Amino acid sequence: MTGDFLAIGELGRRTDTKVETIRYYERIGLLAAPGRTAGNYRAYGSEHLNRLSFIRRSRDLGFSLDHVRALLGLADQRNRSCDAVDAIAKEHRAEVDRKIADLHALRRELDNMIDQCRCGTVADCRIIDALSP
Amino acid sequence: MTGDFLAIGELGRRTDTKVETIRYYERIGLLAAPGRTAGNYRAYGSEHLNRLSFIRRSRDLGFSLDHVRALLGLADQRNRSCDAVDAIAKEHRAEVDRKIADLHALRRELDNMIDQCRCGTVADCRIIDALSP
DNA sequence: TATGGACCCTGTAGCAACTACAGGGTCAAG
DNA sequence: CTTGACCCTGTAGTTGCTACAGGGTCCATA
Numbered sequence: 001m002t003g004d005f006l007a008i009g010e011l012g013r014r015t016d017t018k019v020e021t022i023r024y025y026e027r028i029g030l031l032a033a034p035g036r037t038a039g040n041y042r043a044y045g046s047e048h049l050n051r052l053s054f055i056r057r058s059r060d061l062g063f064s065l066d067h068v069r070a071l072l073g074l075a076d077q078r079n080r081s082c083d084a085v086d087a088i089a090k091e092h093r094a095e096v097d098r099k100i101a102d103l104h105a106l107r108r109e110l111d112n113m114i115d116q117c118r119c120g121t122v123a124d125c126r127i128i129d130a131l132s133p
Numbered sequence: 134m135t136g137d138f139l140a141i142g143e144l145g146r147r148t149d150t151k152v153e154t155i156r157y158y159e160r161i162g163l164l165a166a167p168g169r170t171a172g173n174y175r176a177y178g179s180e181h182l183n184r185l186s187f188i189r190r191s192r193d194l195g196f197s198l199d200h201v202r203a204l205l206g207l208a209d210q211r212n213r214s215c216d217a218v219d220a221i222a223k224e225h226r227a228e229v230d231r232k233i234a235d236l237h238a239l240r241r242e243l244d245n246m247i248d249q250c251r252c253g254t255v256a257d258c259r260i261i262d263a264l265s266p
Numbered sequence: 267t268a269t270g271g272a273c274c275c276t277g278t279a280g281c282a283a284c285t286a287c288a289g290g291g292t293c294a295a296g
Numbered sequence: 297c298t299t300g301a302c303c304c305t306g307t308a309g310t311t312g313c314t315a316c317a318g319g320g321t322c323c324a325t326a
Contacts, residue, residue, distance in 0.1 A: 007300090007302075007303075008302090008303070008304095009302065010305080016178035016287075017137045018284085019302095019303085020284075020285060021283085021284065021285080022287075023305095024283075024284060024285090024306095029285090037292095038200055038279050038292095039293070039303080039304095039306065040291080040292085040302080040303080041293095041302085041303055042290075042303085042304090047266070048264050050205050050265070052170065053265075054264050054265055054266065057263075057266070057284090058264075061239060061242060061243060061246075061264075062239050064283090065282075065283070066281080067261050068189070069271080071261070071264065074255055075255060075264070075265070076262070077255055078254065078256040079254055079255070079256065080254060080255045081252065081253070081254060081255070082250065082252055082253060082254060082255045082258035082261065083252060085250070085255065085260045085261060086247065086250050086252055086258075086260065087178070087256050088276095089243060089246060089247050089250075089260050090247060092243065093240065093243045093244070093247060096136050096236055096239055097177065097240065097241065099236055100233060100236045100237065100240065101217050103229055103232055103233045104233065106194060106195050106229055107226065107229050107230065107233065109194060110180075110194060110222060110225065110226045110229065111226070113194075113222060114219065114222050114223060114226060117215065117218060117219050119214065119215055119219055120214070120215060121211065121212055121213060121214060122208060122210055122211050122212070122213045122214070122215045122218065123211040123212065123214060123216035125218055125219075126203070126220045127215065127219065127222050128208045128215065128218060129188075130188075130210070131187050131190050131191050131204065131208070132183070132187055132190075133183050133184070133186035133187065133190070133193075140273075140274075141273090141274070142272090142273065142274080146321050151313085151314075152273095152274085153313075153314060153315075154312085154313060154314080156276095156312060157312075158321095162311095168305090171321095172274080172275095172320080172322070173274080173275065173320080173321085174273085174274055174275080174321075174322090175274085175275090191314090197311080197312090198311075198312070199311095210279095
């Protein structure tokens with residue numbers, strides 16, 4: 001695997017992606033199947049590197065694979081308005097907000113519970129109490 | 134299904150749990166298998182109702198099934214110190230804190246990205262830019 | 267007594283988004 | 297010519313359910 005092409009392991013190192021994950025992305029049609037070498041190794045070019053970097057970055061930002069798929073599709077239609085991109089990002093942000101709110105509420109409840117524990121026996125444990133019906 | 138016993142559907146209604154979920158909990162050994170009626174229906178008693186309520190409450194607080202399993206085990210040893218219970222709760226709280234922090238960081242990044250979008254064409258979309266390598 | 271509908275049974279497959287093998291083939295260095 | 301790092305396919309596991317398919321049971325009503 002010399003010259004312009006990358007083996008899957010090298011692509012993985014450059015994008016901080018596990019080899020199995022790359023193959024998985026290919027299987028579900030997120031990353032185009034690359035050409036093969038004589039020995040049937042996948043041979044990736046720079047377009048794959050770019051594409052996978054985009055995917056990884058989107059995933060790091062918490063977008064679902066469905067959202068990533070949509071973003072990739074939109075990114076290719078250079079002349080379109082980017083409203084749809086904006087909409088996906090905002091929808092995602094709203095969901096992140098919901099999750100944060102949920103976790104804050106959860107945290108408050110956990111705090112209440114833990115604060116009341118006097119660490120005696122289980123029989124008079126306030127945490128167990130709080131969980132019991 | 135009269136008297137002291139509950140059919141699975143009734144147990145589900147009382148604990149706000151889907152029937153399939155109850156059977157799932159039984160399958161993975163989280164909820165003890167109840168007796169059966171002549172017609173092979175599961176017949177739950179009040180101990181199952183209490184147990185499942187405990188499970189649901191723990192799940193609502195975000196404990197993993199493994200944690201719930203541990204908490205159930207501890208809840209039964211009434212004479213033990215409740216340190217282990219406390220430890221599980223605090224570990225869980227720490228994880229919730231981590232998740233909150235992660236989501237806050239994520240939210241900031243999303244905000245930056247979305248704020249820069251001038252909503253022109255995809256070709257000069259800042260969101261796509263931000264995702265691209 | 268028959269029948270309809272609500273309920274129950276088991277078993278299996280599906281979801282997200284990977285991850286981890288098993289059991290093999292390829293390639294380059296020493 | 298062998299060793300070890302890499303690659304291949306295919307399948308099964310993870311978490312916590314959820315959704316069938318294809319049947320059996322129970323009870324009220326006609």
